[in-house]
Each structure stands twice: as C-alpha cells, then as structure tokens.
Amino acid sequence: MCASYVIVGDGIAGSSAAETLREADPEADVTVITEEGEALYNRILIKEFAKGKLPAAPVSIREPDWYADRDIDLRLNTVVTGVDTDAHELSTHEGDTYGYDRLLLATGGTPAxxxxxxxxxxxxxxxxxxxxxxxxxxxxxxxxxxxxxxxxxxxxxxxxxxxxxxxxxxxxxxxxxxxxxxxxxxxxxxxxxxxxxxxxxxxxxxxxxxxxxxxxxxxxxxxxxxxxxxxxxxxxxAIGLDFNTEFIQDTPIECDNGILVDEYMQTSVEDVYAAGDITRFHDVVLGERAQNGAWGSAKEQGSVAGRNMATGGETEEFEWVSSYSITHFEFPFLSFGHPTLGDETVERTYDEGTWRRVTLKDGRVVGGVLIGDLAAQSALKKLARRGVDVSDRTERLLEEEVDVDAFTEAATPE
Ligand SMILES: Cc1cc2nc3c(=O)[nH]c(=O)nc-3n(C[C@H](O)[C@H](O)[C@H](O)COP(=O)(O)OP(=O)(O)OC[C@H]3O[C@@H](n4cnc5c(N)ncnc54)[C@H](O)[C@@H]3O)c2cc1C
CATH class of the missing domain: 3.50.50.60 (FAD/NAD(P)-binding domain)
Incomplete structure (x- = not known):
C-alpha cells in the first residue's frame, strides 16, 4: 500500500516538503491543507507589493495547477482544527477528517x-x-x-x-x-x-x-x-508572532513557544514532524535550541522534513546558518545566524553608513549584522557553519576582508 503524507500549511516550509516528498516517493498520497485562499506565494516580496513598487504577478510562486500536475491534493481555505495522534487522523473546520501515515505541521505564526x-x-x-x-x-x-x-x-x-x-x-x-x-x-x-x-x-x-x-x-x-x-x-x-499551535493543544506533541523538534524535524510524537517558523529546533551549529524566522531556513527545514518523512528515519540533519536581508534603503543590510544570542560581540564602524557586528558564543561565530558592505557575509557564515574557535583573533572578524582559511589553518593543531 502506498504511504499517505499530510502537510498542514502551504507556506514555503510546507510547500517545499510537498515537493520533496513527491520526488522521494512518487507513488505516495500527498495532501497539503492551508487556511489561506491562495497557493504558495513569496512572503518576502509582499512588502514590495505593499510599497507600490511591485505588481502582484511576481509575488505568486505556485498556481494550483502546479500541485495538480504533481498529483498533490491541495486544499485551500481549509483550517485544521484538531489532530488525533493515536488514530493518525486530523479534522478540519468543515468536519472533514484526513488520515495520515506521517504528518507535517508547518503552520507558522499569526501576528500578535x-x-x-x-x-x-x-x-x-x-x-x-x-x-x-x-x-x-x-x-x-x-x-x-x-x-x-x-x-x-x-x-x-x-x-x-x-x-x-x-x-x-x-x-x-x-x-x-x-x-x-x-x-x-x-x-x-x-x-x-x-x-x-x-x-x-x-x-x-x-x-x-x-x-x-x-x-x-x-x-x-x-x-x-x-x-x-x-x-x-x-x-x-508588528510586535511578534503567536505560533499557530492551538489545533494540537490536546495532543502530546511537545510545544514551548513553538513546536519542539530535533535536528531531523521530528516532534516528540512518532510520525509527526514540524518545519519552518513554527519550530523550536535543535540547532546543530549553535549547539542549543533555537528558532529562525526566515524564508531560506523554512524552505530548508521543509525539504529536510520531507526527506526524513519519506524514509521514516534519521536521513538528514537540518544544519543551516540563516540570513535575512533588507532592501528598503540605498545601502544593503544583512543579518545572519543568531545575532541576538551569544555571550560576546565585536563591532566596528568603517565609515558613515558602513558597520559590522559579529556575535560569538564560547569563542565561535553564531551570528551578526552587516550594514553598508556585505562582502564579509560568506566568510562569516562559513566560520559559523564550521564552528571554528576564533576566540584569540576576534578583531580579525572585523577586517574588511575576512580570510576563512587563515582562521581554520591557525585553528588546526600541528
Ligand atoms: C512581510 C514579511 C516580510 C518578510 N521578509 C523576509 C525577508 O526579507 N527575508 C526572510 O528571510 N524572511 C522574511 N520574512 C519571514 C518569512 O517569510 C518566514 O520566515 C517564512 O515565510 C515562514 O514560512 P513557513 O512556511 O514556516 O510559515 P508561513 O509562511 O507562515 O506559512 C504557514 C501557513 O500555514 C497556514 N496555517 C496556519 N494554521 C493553519 C491551520 N490550523 N490549518 C491550515 N493552515 C494553517 C497559514 O495560513 C500559512 O499559510 C518575512 C515575513 C513577512 C510576513
């Protein structure tokens, strides 16, 4: 019998998971349920639309046909109101029920x-x-x-x-x-x-x-x-998000300001996974629980969850340094990793409008913010991903060009 996967939420996390599942398991039943009346669109671009700088068309990413062509059952305007994890079944506001072998929760948050x-x-x-x-x-x-x-x-x-x-x-x-x-x-x-x-x-x-x-x-x-x-x-x-977990409050799925998942996107309940903004995940780069509210991270979590759901095992870890850029001004702005966590920061103003701060935890880069000049972003993200101990050379993180090899060579014992 073919497997049945149900995904709640058609944001970037849910939609990426659906795509991954279809590729990994061509015979499976894949259903995506979303409260919204439209299929996946680019949430990052809706601000440019609201500014009046962008027509509606480029904001859309997927038409319902995209799902139909892949035999993915897309249910728009449908709110999931409850889950019975013992029965492997969920219910909707219209009283319909959907059975699943594996379930993905990718429901994000609602502005407070x-x-x-x-x-x-x-x-x-x-x-x-x-x-x-x-x-x-x-x-x-x-x-x-x-x-x-x-x-x-x-x-x-x-x-x-x-x-x-x-x-x-x-x-x-x-x-x-x-x-x-x-x-x-x-x-x-x-x-x-x-x-x-x-x-x-x-x-x-x-x-x-x-x-x-x-x-x-x-x-x-x-x-x-x-x-x-x-x-x-x-x-x-815009004072933060309330995570959309109401419909699982009667389940044993562990939540603590978001749904708790491990590095494989598995929740505390077998066959139930979560991905995207909704998760508080075990961040293997940071070495502790963390949360990301970023498009790239949600997309990757969806794909990782999809791959693990397809095998039911621990096929792939989520290992990611997220980034978030702002394009409202004449200068570039980028934050990466976890700029608000950590135990130490170094920073420098280069000239008017060019500034950098790098955040460290236990001597390792965990995040930062770059304003005006983003040239160092890739090197700093690499250092974060590799977990290089930079504690005795933190000032070098502020050099205009950051040389990753110089850090890694020096960190390698003779
Ligand atoms: C205005 C704006 C600008 C942003 N700009 C950036 C940016 O520049 N860079 C960046 O990296 N990130 C940006 N983000 C954040 C980024 O868009 C999010 O991190 C990402 O979209 C999260 O994706 P997700 O799939 O986890 O959740 P969401 O996109 O929130 O999708 C969750 C979906 O689940 C549905 N849902 C919830 N509950 C239920 C239910 N009970 N039943 C059925 N469906 C349900 C929701 O309706 C929603 O469609 C921005 C966000 C916004 C709002």
Whole structure:
C-alpha cells in the first residue's frame, strides 16, 4: 500500500516538503491543507507589493495547477482544527477528517495584537499574508499620517511602506534604538537616519497606551504612555508572532513557544514532524535550541522534513546558518545566524553608513549584522557553519576582508 503524507500549511516550509516528498516517493498520497485562499506565494516580496513598487504577478510562486500536475491534493481555505495522534487522523473546520501515515505541521505564526483598547480598530494593520499586503497597500495609499509599532524586522517593513507611500509617520519604539537586541547604538543610528530620510520619524522610549478612534471606529491617533499623541489614519503593528499551535493543544506533541523538534524535524510524537517558523529546533551549529524566522531556513527545514518523512528515519540533519536581508534603503543590510544570542560581540564602524557586528558564543561565530558592505557575509557564515574557535583573533572578524582559511589553518593543531 502506498504511504499517505499530510502537510498542514502551504507556506514555503510546507510547500517545499510537498515537493520533496513527491520526488522521494512518487507513488505516495500527498495532501497539503492551508487556511489561506491562495497557493504558495513569496512572503518576502509582499512588502514590495505593499510599497507600490511591485505588481502582484511576481509575488505568486505556485498556481494550483502546479500541485495538480504533481498529483498533490491541495486544499485551500481549509483550517485544521484538531489532530488525533493515536488514530493518525486530523479534522478540519468543515468536519472533514484526513488520515495520515506521517504528518507535517508547518503552520507558522499569526501576528500578535497590542494588549490595549481598540487594538483591532479599522485602520490598524498587522502584516503576514498577501491579503494583508493588499489591504495595507490600499490603506497606506489613502493615509496622510501613520504610526508604526514594533522595533524589529517586520516593523521596519511597515515603516518603509509608510515612507514609500508618502505617509507622514512616527515609528514608536520602546527602547532607545531599532532592533536593540541585535544592533548597538552606532549600528541602529544608520537605520534611524535612513528612516528620517524617508519621512518616518523614530520616537524612542515610547509605545502605545491606547488608540483613539472616530465615530465610525476608524483609528485617528495613538497615545503613548507619557500621554504624547500621534495622529494616524494608518497604523502598522508588528510586535511578534503567536505560533499557530492551538489545533494540537490536546495532543502530546511537545510545544514551548513553538513546536519542539530535533535536528531531523521530528516532534516528540512518532510520525509527526514540524518545519519552518513554527519550530523550536535543535540547532546543530549553535549547539542549543533555537528558532529562525526566515524564508531560506523554512524552505530548508521543509525539504529536510520531507526527506526524513519519506524514509521514516534519521536521513538528514537540518544544519543551516540563516540570513535575512533588507532592501528598503540605498545601502544593503544583512543579518545572519543568531545575532541576538551569544555571550560576546565585536563591532566596528568603517565609515558613515558602513558597520559590522559579529556575535560569538564560547569563542565561535553564531551570528551578526552587516550594514553598508556585505562582502564579509560568506566568510562569516562559513566560520559559523564550521564552528571554528576564533576566540584569540576576534578583531580579525572585523577586517574588511575576512580570510576563512587563515582562521581554520591557525585553528588546526600541528
Ligand atoms: C512581510 C514579511 C516580510 C518578510 N521578509 C523576509 C525577508 O526579507 N527575508 C526572510 O528571510 N524572511 C522574511 N520574512 C519571514 C518569512 O517569510 C518566514 O520566515 C517564512 O515565510 C515562514 O514560512 P513557513 O512556511 O514556516 O510559515 P508561513 O509562511 O507562515 O506559512 C504557514 C501557513 O500555514 C497556514 N496555517 C496556519 N494554521 C493553519 C491551520 N490550523 N490549518 C491550515 N493552515 C494553517 C497559514 O495560513 C500559512 O499559510 C518575512 C515575513 C513577512 C510576513
């Protein structure tokens, strides 16, 4: 009898797993179930669409025909509401049930709402789907004033959308710098200046105490805890994700702010795997549990999960140094690995607008941020992947050209 694989989620993790499974097991039944009404699209590009810089067509990656051509059963607009891991069966909001031999959970997260009054008022946007991007694009095009909340990578996307759509916006941040866990004041200053150039004003030591709305329930302003009021007919909120694990809460699948998996993408329950943003995985490069919220990492996790599901064994480990680049400004920006973890950092400003920080743990590179000049990215990622001990030469990580061989030769005993 042929095997039956069910995948929940048609983001890049789920879709890559489906492709891998079909290649590895041509006879198997493969089903992909997604809550969304459209097949896989490029989530990375929806910000460019919302900025008004990109038509819709290049955002799409797969049409339903792609699945049909490969005999993959794609179920759009279908929410999985429960899983019975003993019976190897899941159920959907419409009351349908699907049996599986092996199951992949690739359900990612949903943007969290601010815990304040009127946080879901008209005009307040959260950003995850193409559908969100369409609404954001239209609203930003109409708006004159804006507020963005959330000093991370997605918040910056919302700020850049305001800049591109000529919305006079304030970017409210809790601390004294954008992405303060990964950047120092010097690095963040490059971003603050670039935001100001786009007409977005960073406001530090701020946040939202409450929103004001008009008689129709549309947002008109955000008021911060000091009582400062920022007019806004457009608000973008990006304060993190709530992981989509509700439908497995009655199962023994172990979760701890995400689904726990080993390096083979296996959960704590036999025949159940997870991949993508939803996982807290054993990171073999870092040597501890970690989480990645990046496209490349989700894609690779999906493929690795697919290969392991096809054999039911420990065929392939997930070993990856992720990267995330930002293209909103005239200069390049890239973060790699885990720039907010580790126990030591080294950094340098080269000239105005060119900055680098490398994060280390136990003398080994685990992440970093490069602004202005990305030439060293490949060498730094190689050092991270190889786990080279660089503890006595950390300053050399900041040389304009990083020579991997010099590190590895010196690290090899005579
Ligand atoms: C605006 C934006 C910009 C980004 N920019 C970058 C970037 O520049 N670089 C980068 O590396 N990463 C970027 N990312 C992050 C990257 O897109 C994600 O890390 C990646 O898409 C995660 O893929 P995934 O498959 O794990 O999850 P998702 O893409 O979130 O897919 C999960 C899918 O599961 C579905 N689902 C959830 N629950 C259920 C259920 N119960 N039943 C059925 N279906 C369900 C969801 O509807 C969704 O379609 C960006 C993300 C966003 C939102």
């Amino acid at each position: 709402q601010l815990p304040v009054d009127d946080s879901d008022a008209d005009g307040i946007h959260h950003f995850w789907t193409f559908e969100d991007a369409r609404a954001i694009k239209a609203a930003a095009a109409e708006a004159e004033t804006g507020v963005v909340v959330g000093a991370g990578l997605l918040g910056l996307d919302l700020a850049a959308i305001c800049g591109a759509q000529d919305v006079d916006a304030h970017y409210l941040m809790r601390g004294d710098a954008w992405w303060r866990y990964a950047l120092s004041e010097d690095g963040a200053a490059v971003i603050h200046d670039a935001l100001r150039e786009k007409g977005v004003t960073p406001v530090f030591g701020s946040g939202v105490d409450h929103f004001e709305t008009d008689a129709d329930g549309h947002v008109t302003a955000a008021v911060d805890p000091d009582g400062d009021r920022y007019e806004a007919d457009f608000v973008g909120v």
